[in-house]
Amino acid sequence: MTPAARLSAAMELLDAILRGEPAERALTRWARASRFAGSKDRAAIRDIVFDCLRQRRSLGWLGGGDTGRALVLARAAAEGEDLDALFTGRGFDPEPVSQAERAALAGDLDAAPRAVRLDVPDFLEDELAAGLGPDFEQVMRAMQSRAPVDLRVNTLRTNPGAATVALARDGILVEPLPLVPHALRVMQNPRSVAQSRAYTQGMVELQDLSSQFVAHAAGAAPGMTVLDFCAGGGGKSLALAAAMRGHGRLLAHDANLSRMKDLPERARRAGARIEIVAPGSRGEVPPCDLVFVDAPCSGTGAWRRRPEGKWRLGPADLPRFTGLQDSILREAAGHVRAGGILVYATCSLLERENVDRVRAFLGLHPGWRLLDDRRLSPLDGGDGFYMARLLAPGS
Numbered sequence: 001m002t003p004a005a006r007l008s009a010a011m012e013l014l015d016a017i018l019r020g021e022p023a024e025r026a027l028t029r030w031a032r033a034s035r036f037a038g039s040k041d042r043a044a045i046r047d048i049v050f051d052c053l054r055q056r057r058s059l060g061w062l063g064g065g066d067t068g069r070a071l072v073l074a075r076a077a078a079e080g081e082d083l084d085a086l087f088t089g090r091g092f093d094p095e096p097v098s099q100a101e102r103a104a105l106a107g108d109l110d111a112a113p114r115a116v117r118l119d120v121p122d123f124l125e126d127e128l129a130a131g132l133g134p135d136f137e138q139v140m141r142a143m144q145s146r147a148p149v150d151l152r153v154n155t156l157r158t159n160p161g162a163a164t165v166a167l168a169r170d171g172i173l174v175e176p177l178p179l180v181p182h183a184l185r186v187m188q189n190p191r192s193v194a195q196s197r198a199y200t201q202g203m204v205e206l207q208d209l210s211s212q213f214v215a216h217a218a219g220a221a222p223g224m225t226v227l228d229f230c231a232g233g234g235g236k237s238l239a240l241a242a243a244m245r246g247h248g249r250l251l252a253h254d255a256n257l258s259r260m261k262d263l264p265e266r267a268r269r270a271g272a273r274i275e276i277v278a279p280g281s282r283g284e285v286p287p288c289d290l291v292f293v294d295a296p297c298s299g300t301g302a303w304r305r306r307p308e309g310k311w312r313l314g315p316a317d318l319p320r321f322t323g324l325q326d327s328i329l330r331e332a333a334g335h336v337r338a339g340g341i342l343v344y345a346t347c348s349l350l351e352r353e354n355v356d357r358v359r360a361f362l363g364l365h366p367g368w369r370l371l372d373d374r375r376l377s378p379l380d381g382g383d384g385f386y387m388a389r390l391l392a393p394g395s
Contacts, residue, residue, distance in 0.1 A: 001041040004085075005092035007072050009034070009041075010048040014068030023049065023308045043191060047146075051075055053307035055144050057116045064104035069094065077105050119144055123315050124300070124350075131351045135379060139349070142378035147304035149190035150382065151204040152212050153182040155242045156271040158203040160184065166198040179381055180212045182242075202269040207235050209382030210301070210347075214294070215239035217374070217387060218343045222247035224289040227277075229253055229332045234263035234274070236294055241272035251285060253277040287337035295325045297346040297353050301377070301384020322352055329361045333368070338394025341371070345387040349377065354386035367393030 001009070009030065016026045027049065031042055052059055052071035062077070063070030072094075076083060089095045097105075109117055115125045118140035129136045151174065153163045160182055167174055173188040184204070186193060198204045215236045220226050220243040228237040231252035241250050252274050254260050260276055267274045277285060298321055299309045329344060336342050344361075346353050354375065362368055373388035 001037055002092070004088065004094065006041060006045050006048065007076065007086060008092050008094050009037075009045050010052070011068035011072050011094065013045065013049050014052055014071055017049070017053070017308060018066065018068065023053065048072060048075065050307055051146070053311070054146075054304065055119050056307075056311060057119045058109060058112070058144070061112050061116050062105055062107060062109060064101050070101075070104075073097065073101060074105065119310070121310060121313065124313075127352070128300070128349060131349060132377070135377060139377045139379060139384070143303045145304065147208065147378075147383065148381075149186040149193065150177065150207060150209045150212065151184040151186060151193065152180075152207040152239060152242075153184060153204055154202055154238070154270050155182055156246060157201070158198075163198055163203045166201075166203055167193075167196060170196040170198070172196055172198075177209055177381060179209055180216050183209055183212050185209070200269075202271060205235065205238055205266075205270065207239065208302075208305070210376045210380065210385040211235060211383065212239060213374075213376060213382070214343070214345045214385055214387040215292075216243065217389075218243075218290060218292050219341060219389070220244050220250075220290055220292075224248045225251075225286055225337075226290045226292065227251045227253060227285060227288045227332075227335050229291055229293045229335070230255070230295055230328065231263065232259045232294070234260060234266055236292065237263065237274055238266060238270050238272055240292060241267070241270065241274060246271075246273065249275070249286075251275045251277050251288075253279070253282065253285070255279055282335070285335050288335050288340060289337060290341045290343065291332050291336050292343045292345070293328060293332045294345045294347075295328050295353075295357075297321055297325065297348040298350060299347055300349045301347040301386075303384075304378065305383065318350070318352065322357060325353060325357045326360060329357065330364075333361075333365065333390075333392070336392045338392060340392045342368075342390040342392065343387060344390065345385065347383055347385050349375075349384040349386075355388075358388045358390070361390070 013026050017023050059071045059074040060066045063074035083097050087094045087097050115122050132139050153160045171189045174184040177183040177185050220240045222245045231237050231254045237252045303310045369391050371389040371391050376385040
């Protein structure tokens with residue numbers, strides 16, 4: 001495909017996504033129907049689509065509308081592309097740029113409202129600004145760019161030095177990250193990770209730095225009985241297993257069993273022992289030294305990775321999330337032994353989903369106490385995340 005044809009494809013996809021089709025589904029549908037497109041074409045189009053979603057409001061403001069064409073046009077202009085060479089209307093090229101579009105592109109983005117400049121939904125602007133304080137604008141600007149690709153070295157299989165060498169043999173260059181032991185950032189050739197020997201042999205797992213931090217800081221240790229209460233795909237279960245070094249008992253539970261369908265194979269590759277707990281089998285879970293809760297949330301901390309979620313979220317969604325979080329915390333606490341630890345985490349930047357939920361839990365559960373908590377943002381190097389460690393009463 002020509003560069004211009006890629007732009008046309010991205011416009012078509014964005015229009016479908018803006019009408020409500022999930023981005024991943026739209027991209028998969030397009031790829032299956034477009035066998036002529038090579039892997040480089042698909043990757044380039046994916047990048048265009050997700051860049052436009054991250055900056056939907058600011059690009060739309062400059063492009064003159066909330067359409068696939070307006071977003072792609074503004075992105076191309078911002079990238080310094082030759083618009084006249086790309087927008088020719090010939091073959092599969094987009095139609096030429098109109099005078100009205102050129103006038104919009106000449107606008108001063110600094111004159112736009114703050115929420116537009118920073119690509120923030122209006123209803124969340126004040127809440128995020130209050131919670132993030134002086135970091136608000138810097139964090140939101142970081143959310144306008146792609147997230148880095150991070151790896152967790154699986155210490156059940158190898159060590160960072162050996163993993164770095166193995167990755168380099170496949171042309172993947174990495175550097176260590178100081179926030180978490182065994183964390184690596186991919187600096188070159190990130191799209192080759194999933195096909196690398198280091199990955200297929202279980203030496204490394206794809207995992208954002210902040211996700212690695214909360215799993216590491218949870219405090220899982222050899223000999224413990226640990227429950228990952230909202231395991232999902234199992235990334236944090238695998239990190240907890242590595243911290244336990246193969247000693248102890250690790251259980252993974254999720255209210256939706258299908259989310260864990262790939263976890264047994266992932267655990268096998270990683271050399272981890274993880275027991276799957278079906279939703280109806282929680283009565284068989286023994287009292288646990290550590291219960292880890294990565295609760296469903298608004299996902300405001302992960303907007304770089306899942307940018308369409310920024311625009312799907314509405315004011316009515318947040319009360320549903322906080323109610324679910326309270327319910328999950330209450331249920332998870334029932335699996336913590338006396339004197340054990342409950343870890344609550346979200347990939348949210350909203351205080352109502354984070355510290356407010358912890359305070360609400362402590363207010364309803366006398367004897368429990370907060371040991372420590374931490375909020376992470378892209379300024380710390382990874383996604384936005386929050387975690388709190390709570391100590392159960394007794395000894």
